[in-house]
Amino acid sequence: MELWRYLWRRFIQIGITFFVILTILFVLFRIAPGDPVTRMIGPEMTTEDAVRLISQLGLDRPLWIQYLYYVRNFFTGNFGYSFHYGQPVIEIIWDRLPNTVLLFTSSVILSAVVGVFLGKIAAWRKGKRSDTLMTLGALVTHTVFLPWMALILIWIFAYRFGWFPINGMISEEIWLDPSAGLWIKALDVFHHMVLPLLTLFLIYFGSYLLIMRSAMLETLKEDYILTARAKGLKEKVIRNHHAAPNAALPVVTSVGLSLAFSINGGALTETVFSWPGIGRELVFSVSNNDYPLAQAAFLLISAVVLVSNLVVDLLYAYLDPRIRY
Secondary structure, eight states: OHHHHHHHHHHHHHHHHHHHHHHHHHHHHHHSSSOHHHHHOOTTOOHHHHHHHHHHHTTTSOHHHHHHHHHHHHHTTOOOBOTTTOSBHHHHHHHHHHHHHHHHHHHHHHHHHHHHHHHHHHHHTTTSHHHHHHHHHHHHHHHSOHHHHHHHHIIIIIIISOOSOSSOSOOHHHHTOTTOOHHHHHHHHHHHHHHHHHHHHHHHHHHHHHHHHHHHHHHTTSHHHHHHHHTTOOHHHIIIIIIHHHHTHHHHHHHHHHHHHGGGTTHHHHHHTTOOSHHHHHHHHHHTTOHHHHHHHHHHHHHHHHHHHHHHHHHHHHHOTTOOO
């Protein structure tokens, strides 16, 4: 019963927070510099056509009327048409979203698995050479400027050696070839994904390693670890079955939030590698005053982050019996 009360309160909080975000985005895009209508008006369009277009978009109405239509359209799934693409925004979002989920979910999960594994090893071998090397490597990769890392990898592996494509997600000659099978196309996508995946892995895994190492060192001081040793349990069993599961709790929060924020595609990464995802479209839409597309992308990111916070809190309670709602 307490859990249901907690969920009810959280859903109310999420609804209020999202409504505030919805309102802030409406205001920000109305006061932002630049006029989206002028970008849509071609040189051949007459003044009468421009006035008609403004009327069709509802931009000649009072702001409070525009706001009511804005809220209504959101709850009916109508995000308007992209000024640049001329397509419904919802179609563009659904077209780019799988690309972002594929790249960033893979990178976060791979980074978390490797980071947690190396983090517990580093904590267990505190003060030894292996601990120093792993911690130093994690600090270096975690603090490196992401675009610089991406450009270095492109220069070495794509430009110098030519092992991987420089940008994009697919090779047109393969995808337009009717004889190319599904596995060939899947391998082509993976071939394009290696460099951005490697970039994100090197940036993310250091964070998980450092978090796991720190949590593991604190866990090893607990009384139940001393009790396990007093019982004569093997060190490997104590490390993997007693210390590591409890130390991994902070990593769960970090991974959950990373997955949530990865929905924006890491705008810099997708832009550098020309990966056709939500992050790249977000940068493009903001740069080109494509307000409907930018607005929808920001709302999607906000919704995913809010829901992910709730999921992480519930998962925390499941993993740690001491936490009750």
